[in-house]
Amino acid sequence: MDALSGIGVAGVLILMAMLIFKRISPMAAGPAAVCIVCLTSRISLMDALTDTYLHGVADFFVSYFPIFFLGNLLGSIYEMSKAARKTGQIIAKIFGAKKVRNCMTACLISAAVMSYGGINSFVIIFAVYPIALRLFEEADIPANLLPGIVCGGMWTFAMTGPFTPQIPNILSMENLGTTSYAGMIPGIAASLAMAVLIVAYMTFAANRCKAKGMHFVKPKGDTEQGEEKSPSGIAGFLPLILVIVGFNCTDWGILAWLVIGIFVALILQFPYLDKKRLVEKLNQTASEAVLVNMNTAAIVGFGAVTGLTPFYRGLVEFLATVQVNPYVTAVLASNLCACVLGSSSGGLALMYTSLRDTFLASVKAGYRIEFIHRLCAMGGGCLDTTPWNGSIVSVYSICKTTHRESYKYNLMTCGVIPMVCTVGIALPLCILLT
Secondary structure, eight states, X not given: OOHHHHHHHHHHHHHHHHHHHTTOOHHHHHHHHHHHHHHHHTOOHXXXXXXXXXXXXXXXXXXXXXXXXXXXXXXXXXXXXXXXXXXXXXXXXXXOSSSHHHHHHHHHHHHHHHHHTTOOHHHHHHHHHHHHHHHHHHHTOOGGGHHHXXXXXXXXXXXXXXXXXXHHHHXXXXXXXXXXXXXXXXXXXXXXXXXXXXXXXXXXXXXXXXXXXXXXXXXXXXXXXXXXXXXXXXXXXXXXXXXXXXXXXXXXXXXXXXXXXXXXXXXXXXXXXXXGGHHHHXXXXXXXXXXXXXXXXXXXXXXXXXXXXXXXXXXXXXXXXXXXXXXXXXXXXXXXXXXXXXXXXXXXXXXXXXXXXXXXXGGGGTOOHHHHHHHHHHHTTTTTOOTTOHHHXXXXXXXXXXXXXXXXXXXXIIIIHHHHHIIIIIHHHHHXXX
């Protein structure tokens, strides 16, 4: 591998972390990162920017904008009608909130249910945050722990496990020709372990904070929200259940079921929508979907240029030719690419561009492609939890916290625990069941 090229890639990651910490948009940071990578890897800058980078951005944007838009639209309906809040309140009532463990369980499940329903994570955090904040107040837990448990619900097993309609699962389906529940047994086992360990860790962390004399303090700028009319629990759960069941039990695809979920949600929740703001909200939803998709696409475009570097080519060649179990390669490659891009979806898109044929060829040697699917999807949801992950920056802004106060909890719930479960449970099961 080219040493200078490797130094350039490492330096760019540090630069992107600094830029995103300063709230520089990935759409601005991406081209700047491309310039440095090209200089250190001796790649034509103009060709990289006008051809490779723009094609990478455009391909990802066109492919996944419908999912971003429809997921965002479904979430916006839930937000406007207060159905998201009602769904969370029902879950919280089932588990109770005054006990720390029950509070953490309720927050985790509230986020996971919406994620499994196909709702975009940026909408989930807006919907779950006020619910979780009230639960944290009842249990007297410091508010800076909140992103750790909510993100643990929407960015781990609910994003990468079997049956989920989220992009890491869909990317693996499209590239490997598998089903949404591919690798079901290893995936479910690891997912259950993730959920249990995340709740256990966050309960331990909260109790430790309490032992130090720390208590709940309402974030600045947050105001009490009065009780408002909201749809019934059936109106809240039914559209989500339809999306989950339909996506996994038919071959219609996620787009069709998101559209069905949206229509059902509109019918059931229409009386609770602000009719005067419907057009305004639709425009806002479309704009937000474009922004979120473009931020991810900008990182994917950077990844496409990184794929031209001697460092990356050497790394891929090593992973493709090294005499190691393809299941291990799947975990290693998905984690490395997700780490470089600070994005599970972007990292997996880059990885499949380089290693898809290698994975498909491993079937001839007796390895099961459905296990490779699950290990890639789960691996992409581990080391993407980097400080330069733009989604984490956005969540902290919504929750009115900082990396210094909250990142260590996110690192454990969205990085360390998923990695332990993927490597310690899913990977051995895949090897044993082959």
